[in-house]
Amino acid sequence: MKPADVALNFGTPSGSPRTSSDFEELNYPHHHTATSNSPTGSLGWTAVPRREEELPLPHYMSEDTARRRVPRAPAVDGGETFVAQDEKHPMDYDVYDDGGKDVYAKMKAARGPVGSGRLRRPPAPPPTTVGELIQQNLEHIPPIIYTLLACWTRFHKIGKSGNVIWDEAHFGKFGSHYLKREFYFDVHPPLGKMLVGLAGLLSGYDGSFDFKSGEAYPEHVPYTAMRVIMATFGVAMVPLGWYTAVELGMSWRACHLVALMVLFDVAWLCISRFILLDSMLLFFTFTTVFCLSKFHNQQYHSFSFDWWMWLAMTGISIGCVTSVKWVGLFVTALVGLYTIEDLWDKFGDLKMPVRDQIRHWGARIGCLIVLPILVYMASFKLHFLILNHSGPGDAQMSSLFQANLVGNDFASNPLDVAFGSKVTLKNMGWGGGLLHSHVQTYPVGSNQQQVTCYHYKDENNDWYITPRWGEPEPDAEGPIRFLQDGDVIRLRHAATTRNLHSHPIPAPVTKLNHEVSCYGNLTIGDEHDYWVVEVVDDIKRGKKNNVDKIHSLTTRLRFRHQVLGCYLRAANAILPQWGFKQVEVSCEKENNPGDVHTYWNVESHWNDRLPRGNTKFYRSPFLRDFWHLNVAMMTSNNALIPDPDKEDILASKPLDWPFLRLGLRMCGWGDNQTKYYLLGTPVIWWAGTTSLVVSLLVLAVYLIRMQRRYADMEPREWDHFIYVGKIAFFGWFLHYFPFMIMGRVTYVHHYLPTLYFSVLMFAHLVDHFVLTSKRFSEKTKWIVFGALSFTIFACFWWFRGLAFGMDGPINEHWGLRWRRLEYL
């Protein structure tokens, strides 16, 4: 709409700037009086450029008045002047109509319906001719152009490198799993990866390629098509950026700035061009901000259709962004803060009936809490429905879940567990793994062999159930002795023949518990190897009393150390690097019968003498699987801590990001390869970060001046300044600060959603200080805008090779040498 109006409305608001005296009477010191012209005539950026410097409220009221006129003069007004100055300005707002007594009351009312975002405009009359239709939609021309440009940047030479680039190795592979319907496990929620799978499906990929890092794509993998589909999300970022800026009430030049920065940032460009989750994460982050700003602009039309729609859209968007990566929780937090503030305001509105208060609360709870959770859960439901075959991620899930996967043989295990059986033991806590041991020893404590919980199938998970020392070993010919509640057993590790052992030495991580280790061998051992089997219950047969023999899969067991009285437990505490970041197993001194982390079940069970079972009993309930998988994801995510002994050249620290100290090599660096490097367009990153600092300083100055009663802005202007500033600053802060305190290893692409908010802040500040300022002439504004746009573009052009792919030896790209640190 913006440029359209500029192009069309050459008219001058011809009336005197003093037509409306309402504001004159306000006791505003200094500044305001000097500039309090009629807000009526102000058309802001929609208006005539040369008048703009005189107009006090460049873009809120102006727009409104301008909009109001459209229906009144719906005919042809191309080139026609808007003359509406005689219109008494406050009449523009319905609330004003009954005012008129008290200036202050009027001011307060004025704060309301105008809002701090984009001004509302009444719907245009239905177009009667094609020309009118076009005219009414002229405002959409720039975003369309930007979208086309984005298509070019995003799709240009997208298939140039025929190798698996960077994390395509992961996400491509996960996409393949969906096509093959094999269960896998990953730390990210499934929505993004399902979309990758969908992209594969649409492009005719059969899921047969295993996406080894750096490998060349074979003929039959339509990687270009898949990348194009992923890049489409990246394309959509650009119009979203534009419309968000519009909704935030920025001036037209600022909208262009936002769109240009989104379009020309090399990092956003680069990350969108491959089969990765980030383009989707960014897309949904953008939609969330967009929906939120849309919703904000409906704030004085509560419970209207639009209001409900954008509230619900915000909720769905939140659900999607968190279903792509958990990083989406940060933008969720932004929406949460916004909502809390909004509700706080409503809470203070004494005129609002209680019924409305409750409706407001209910609407938020429904749309912003329940709806996103439903979306999140739906993506998992879909995930489970699609992945119904046994695959590499099985062992992360509960035994029952696995038993129901196609291709899994648990259900045909022998049912009754007996002495001499070889078994694997699954911890039944949320996210629990299989009891595991390996030849490596504890570097602390007893220095005996490590015992851990492991989430993958492995021979080191196998244990033999053997009787106490001195009792006869199970006889291959003799009667079978079944395992029962209260039996005392030794668990012998199949691979190393050592026995599961515990002793009063503090465990390595959970120091209050006893350490559990593997000790001795077939002949050496002591009474510290004895474990008492305690049956908790059986999923199939119910209470403990009904359980005579212990069954695999369904019987829930606890293992009590006979001597120490402690219970075998694994509760997602991660061992350091020496334990390969596996889950610690310890022996807990306190007896908490309700603690599921001390529950175990027999998962695989081998015993030649026993008949095969054939039970496909209980399905594992969805909610249980959902929660289990989420805990497992959380545990694995927490295990991604930097290894102090290993240098990860790809990793970077949060402090490196805002000023772009480091980038990230996305592929091999050989001379003959096409090389990609993840690095932002420096001016955009630097400008964004600087603007954040500046925003705080400016806020402090304004606050101090307000404390001294200098009125720099009208209330509405101030509201707008604060509203956009809050969205941008808190958005940035919430996306950045958590990484500082997170123990997890971090990479530069974690900053990409964060960058969006610094871009918004930059545009907002430029808008505030230059583009809508009354102090600068139209010419100056053009110059500033032109210079900024050109710098952004030039910088992008200089660095475009990073995203489009660089050929030849890297040293030949002299202009791209980054910060004297390394050749990219």
Added chain:
Amino acid sequence: MSGVQDVRQRNKGKGINRDASGPSSAVDYDDHNVAYLPSRSYIESFLNTEEASAAVVAILTIIAFFTRFYKINHPDQVVFDEVHFGKFASYYIRREYYFDVHPPLAKLLFGLAGWFVGYDGHFDFENIGDSYTENHVPYVGLRALPAILGSLTVPIVYAIMKECGYSTIIAAFSAIIILFDNAHVAQSRLILLDATLIFFLSLTMYSYVRFKKLRYQEFSPQWWGWLLATGTFMACTWASKVNGILTVVAVGVAVLIDLWDILDYKKGHSMQYFWKHFIARAAGLIALPLVIYLSVFWVHLAILSNTGPGDAFMSPSFQETLRGNELLMKSHEIRYYDTVTIKHKDTQVYLHSHPERYPLKYDDGRISSQGQQVTGYGHEDSNNQWQIIPTKALPETGRGRIVRHEDVIQLLHVNTGTVLMTHDVASPLMATNEEFTTWPKDDHSRYNDTLFHLRLSDAAPGEAWKSKSGHFRLIHVPTKVAMWSHPTQLPDWAFKQQEINGNKNANEKGAVWYVNEIVDSQDPDLKAKLEEVEMKEPKRLNFFKKFGELQLLMLQHNAGLTASHPYASGPINWPFLLSGISFWTQNEGQKQIYLIGNIIGWWASVGGICIYIGILGADLLARRRGLEPIPDDVRNRLWNSTGFFIIVWAVHYFPFYLMSRQLFIHHYLPSHVASALVAGSVLSFVLSETINTPVSAWGPSVKPRPTTYADHGVKAPVMVAVFAIAMFSLYLFISPLTYGTPGLTGEQVNARRLLSSWTLHFAAKESGNI
């Protein structure tokens, strides 16, 4: 108004029988502006007379001294961190330089106390459990200092509450929480810094409250006096222990809020007036504390003039200011063809080489050059000797033969006759770093790879390279890597010695080396010098340089205290007293000292904070809905006065969440004092409809307001007495853990384990049969 009144009654009426509070309850509190409440309940008026107040504070102080001094001579052994702080006192008396992460004031006071009781500083406090009596240490004198300061904290807490306008009985309540607290008692009876810290913290709060009360008499002498007192005590807190900086922040926050109010246009002050206030505070709360803080360090450095165990932390130029320092005594200029041993600064290993070679293939499949190994070795050995070979023409004699900054040198390994080199081959352990090896000295085919640039730290051009003090980096000329080492052992083929490799980032910390000793020299003068040891006068260094260096090191080492400790605990555990620290144990008699607070007092405090936050929340919500359930003056008291306590509490508590260093429950003690004050205010709010007001001094610009009095009636003394008895009983019950005597049987220990998370020693086994 009646609606409002209703709300008030609902809010306050809970559990309070208003008739019980005496005749004054007849006063319509809606009318809280009444000039004078004619009669407070008898007990209230009596307790608030000066005499009664003095008697109460006297009793509290006497009990405080008794609890802190009771059996202060037990145990006559080194307990917990006395290992450190006792030692530091010794160093002050011996005037030997030491290094510690904490600022020196509290330790200086210990030194002073030691000197005062005639301690000669001979004892080293090596291990927890070392006997004082056997070593003739006048430890009671040392322990008396924190005990006195800890005892005085109790009347100060009382005085803070009193100055804030609370009734005697409320002030006594807050003081009792500190008085009968086992954690405060245990911490005050030992040679530890916390008692000093808390003492100065409470004095800071007291002075600030006094200062705030004089706000209508601005710039009067008293006003200045309390302002400067706040600054002084704040500086003392800061100089006592490193977390005293939080006190500075807390006062800073309070002052900023204060200034923000002064700035308010509604107050009608001019900017000139504002700047006057601003400058006064800057002088009293920034400039003065800085001067005091610096003076403390000045005294510290002036006393510690001899060499001591802290030398090695400091830079060479700093070390040379210490009398008898090794650097000062044994630092010589190095000349070409000298044979030297070279040490790695961080890990203190020698640059070492031996005839064994790198294996051709490592376990991970990478290939080596199979050159001679260069490693870091921790012990003296002839294989540590290297000769410095020039790469330029030298004069026959004279100072031209001295090795200087920026020279290019070769290092000849004396025993194997090979020269040090590095090349673009991955090092055994780190694929990104270059392998260091040697090359036969007569084979010139790789001459270039054996050249190293000598880069001295902080050196002027042409500065001479000296042993001991000349820290340097060795930069490889062709590939620009720096010789670097890290504490990782090589496998068996290198006898588990330390890896040395070439690091591309020459500025890394691990790339600094120094010449430990000149073993042999061709220069006859130097040779002669090496023999003799003369006493040199220490050099001088600007105080600010020394201070800056020390301050930086303190920060670095403080952040570096990350090693895990069995009794370290996270901040979330503290307010609820979930875990303590075992200070000391003695198997004979099953005695132990376990730092744990009085659970009644701690839970009352944390409960007070929760209730306070609840009240504020409810107040905000109510006002948002246009209700004003709390009268204005009560509300102001809650927000401003109690708000200050909450700020102190929060500022001394929440920053610990961000710290990754090891944390202990005694870090919460300053916050605990603040929370006791909050608990007192909350109790007052709950028990009385009114408050004592005004408490601030009148000024010329203020129109007098009517006086009101709080009335807690008889219920407050009864409640506080019950509370005190409960506190005291529990205090007595836990006291064997606090005083370390008498010993306890297993069952008695179990009985005292009030929370399952306390890890006491000598507990009887509850299960099992070990």
